[in-house]
Amino acid sequence: MSVVETKVPAGFVPVYTRPKSLSDKRFTYCPGCHHGIITRLVAEAIDELGIQERTVGVAPVGCAVFLYEFFRCDFAQAAHGRACAVATGIKRANPDLIVFTYQGDGDLAAIGTAETIHAANRGENITVIFVNNQIYGMTGGEMAPTTLPGMRTVTTPEGRDVRTTGYPLRISEMLAQLDGPTYITRQAVFDVRHVQMARKAILKAFRNQLEGKGFSLVEVVAACPTNLRIPPAEGNRWVKEQALKYFPLGDLKVRD
Amino acid sequence: MKVLLRGNEAMAEAAIRAGCRCYFCYPITPQGELVEYMARHLPRHGGVFLQAESEVAAINMVYGAAAAGVRTMTSSSSPGISLKMEGISYLAGARLPAVIVNVMRAGPGLGNIAPAQGDYFQATKGGGHGDYRLIVLAPSTVQEAAELVMLAFDLSDRYRVPAMILADGMLGQMMEPVELPEPIPPGRIPPKPWALTGAKDRAPNVVSSFDLDPYRFREILRALWAVYREIERNEVRWEEYATEDAELVLVAYGTMGRICRTVVRRARKEGLRVGLFRPISLWPFPYAPLRRLAERVPVLLTVELSAGQMWEDVRLAVEGRAKTPFYGELGGVVPTPEEILSEVKKHVRG
Numbered sequence: 001m002s003v004v005e006t007k008v009p010a011g012f013v014p015v016y017t018r019p020k021s022l023s024d025k026r027f028t029y030c031p032g033c034h035h036g037i038i039t040r041l042v043a044e045a046i047d048e049l050g051i052q053e054r055t056v057g058v059a060p061v062g063c064a065v066f067l068y069e070f071f072r073c074d075f076a077q078a079a080h081g082r083a084c085a086v087a088t089g090i091k092r093a094n095p096d097l098i099v100f101t102y103q104g105d106g107d108l109a110a111i112g113t114a115e116t117i118h119a120a121n122r123g124e125n126i127t128v129i130f131v132n133n134q135i136y137g138m139t140g141g142e143m144a145p146t147t148l149p150g151m152r153t154v155t156t157p158e159g160r161d162v163r164t165t166g167y168p169l170r171i172s173e174m175l176a177q178l179d180g181p182t183y184i185t186r187q188a189v190f191d192v193r194h195v196q197m198a199r200k201a202i203l204k205a206f207r208n209q210l211e212g213k214g215f216s217l218v219e220v221v222a223a224c225p226t227n228l229r230i231p232p233a234e235g236n237r238w239v240k241e242q243a244l245k246y247f248p249l250g251d252l253k254v255r256d
Numbered sequence: 257m258k259v260l261l262r263g264n265e266a267m268a269e270a271a272i273r274a275g276c277r278c279y280f281c282y283p284i285t286p287q288g289e290l291v292e293y294m295a296r297h298l299p300r301h302g303g304v305f306l307q308a309e310s311e312v313a314a315i316n317m318v319y320g321a322a323a324a325g326v327r328t329m330t331s332s333s334s335p336g337i338s339l340k341m342e343g344i345s346y347l348a349g350a351r352l353p354a355v356i357v358n359v360m361r362a363g364p365g366l367g368n369i370a371p372a373q374g375d376y377f378q379a380t381k382g383g384g385h386g387d388y389r390l391i392v393l394a395p396s397t398v399q400e401a402a403e404l405v406m407l408a409f410d411l412s413d414r415y416r417v418p419a420m421i422l423a424d425g426m427l428g429q430m431m432e433p434v435e436l437p438e439p440i441p442p443g444r445i446p447p448k449p450w451a452l453t454g455a456k457d458r459a460p461n462v463v464s465s466f467d468l469d470p471y472r473f474r475e476i477l478r479a480l481w482a483v484y485r486e487i488e489r490n491e492v493r494w495e496e497y498a499t500e501d502a503e504l505v506l507v508a509y510g511t512m513g514r515i516c517r518t519v520v521r522r523a524r525k526e527g528l529r530v531g532l533f534r535p536i537s538l539w540p541f542p543y544a545p546l547r548r549l550a551e552r553v554p555v556l557l558t559v560e561l562s563a564g565q566m567w568e569d570v571r572l573a574v575e576g577r578a579k580t581p582f583y584g585e586l587g588g589v590v591p592t593p594e595e596i597l598s599e600v601k602k603h604v605r606g
């Protein structure tokens with residue numbers, strides 16, 4: 001894998017540098033993919049809290065499967081959907097560690113629904129980053145439970161028909177109904193303001209764990225331009241104009 | 257000092273004495289007493305007891321705890337073990353030590369809760385996907401169950417290969433006096449420099465079973481299979497009973513091995529030269545000792561609580577050197593010593 005080299009020309013001062021908790025591996029995400037922004041935000045939060053040396057990540061199966069190569073942290077690669085159970089095992093075995101999962105919508109809201117709901121309901125003291133791009137990115141753009149009505153995917157070539165395939169699953173709203181979780185929020189990264197808000201939410205989700213407050217989940221409504229078959233730059237507009245209709249932003253549960 | 261315990265309880269206590277500090281479960285008969293025992297006793301030893309939402313979740317919690325470097329166990333019975341197979345394959349691929357107890361019941365499907373041995377293939381030939389093996393140990397008494405649980409933790413740590421205890425409903429439920437093994441001093445558990453403990457003053461550790469590059473992955477699996485070959489050389493375990501002059505040797509494991517021991521005693525009383533060969537490690541299977549036996553014993557009668565699963569390994573070991581008839585029962589029916597003896601008499605003359 002190639003190494004990213006940042007050459008600073010003479011007389012320039014770098015203000016936007018690579019987070020310390022990221023390795024020098026180049027991300028494997030496509031151009032315009034929101035995973036890249038979200039992965040970076042997680043690294044920034046780890047840096048800001050100074051917890052890199054005690055953080056253990058759990059990588060999903062999905063486009064973020066190589067997360068363990070991107071971070072300078074200990075990492076476990078979990079089976080598809082099982083990240084919250086794996087994180088539970090790590091955290092229970094060693095509560096001094098800061099444990100986070102990073103999962104896609106197929107991973108967290110389809111095959112891993114049970115593991116997610118029960119980890120949340122137990123109030124596991126872990127941090128969950130949930131990247132909802134309304135599609136199965138890695139396997140080539142199949143319908144996810146979060147796919148929007150009418151949205152074309154390779155398994156809904158005529159558009160998602162809610163009569164036969166159901167509606168976009170709002171799992172964050174479901175989790176917010178439970179007594180177990182501490183913090184459930186939905187964010188996005190389609191413009192600078194929202195990136196800053198998402199950054200704060202991710203920071204809070206990690207800080208909650210540091211303070212022993214229990215289960216925190218940050219859903220980030222994201223774009224997969226590759227499988228939407230739109231130019232990379234169009235992803236932001238897709239989220240803002242289409243996805244947010246079904247996935248409104250904001251805190252769904254905050255227990256302080 | 258001996259204490260009276262059920263097989264399930266003895267395995268639980270042995271796990272605690274082996275230093276198991278994270279146990280994840282989902283209830284199922286006939287291993288309920290193991291779960292209950294852990295719920296009562298493990299927290300008192302500073303351990304984590306967690307009832308998961310499913311066997312799938314439980315085995316993945318085991319994956320997490322094992323990755324964190326802690327001795328960890330899960331237990332279940334046949335249908336639950338099927339659900340654990342995905343996680344077991346991941347444990348094997350990621351080289352994580354863990355102990356899985358299967359107190360077998362009759363299948364396929366929901367089957368029933370009577371003792372059976374129909375999960376032999378699943379335990380010894382893979383079960384989950386991919387090129388892997390588990391260390392599989394089959395106790396035939398409550399005492400041996402306790403000892404093999406301790407051994408399973410040690411072997412699993414030493415080789416970084418998950419280990420399974422293959423018991424059955426009869427052994428799980430049965431009460432016997434047990435001399436419990438001494439607790440392992442924490443210092444005897446080998447250090448785990450690969451564990452996920454936080455990347456402080458060292459490069460990050462990664463626990464993974466994933467490599468997209470076939471050539472690299474081939475090397476990983478070759479290294480894994482070199483470990484398996486080492487296990488095959490070092491860890492074959494079996495018991496022979498009255499085989500010296502035998503004309504027929506019963507080959508049976510677990511509960512069936514125990515019943516066949518009674519059969520041997522009765523046969524001997526009637527003047528029949530019958531012995532017993534009891535595999536203790538089902539993987540690695542005792543092929544070589546069984547082959548040696550087949551050089552001098554004309555009949556090796558395999559007896560199982562299944563339609564004949566270990567029987568395939570017996571025939572692989574014997575390779576035509578002796579006759580290899582089979583006698584088995586299905587559906588949770590356990591044959592009596594008399595029934596087995598009359599089967600024996602079809603093959604030996606008094």
Ligand SMILES: Cc1ncc(C[n+]2csc(CCOP(=O)(O)OP(=O)(O)O)c2C)c(N)n1
Binds near residue numbers: 061
């Ligand atoms: C048990 C299992 N089933 C299916 C797959 C194939 N698979 C790999 S990634 C994936 C979906 C990923 O989608 P998502 O979680 O939304 O992540 P994204 O790639 O969109 O970030 C699937 C179905 C698998 N690896 N394991």
Ligand code: SF4
Binds near residue numbers: 030032137138225227
């Ligand atoms: S396929 Fe989609 S989700 Fe995956 S990296 Fe490319 S843009 Fe991102």
Ligand SMILES: [Mg+2]
Binds near residue numbers: 131
């Ligand atoms: Mg997705």
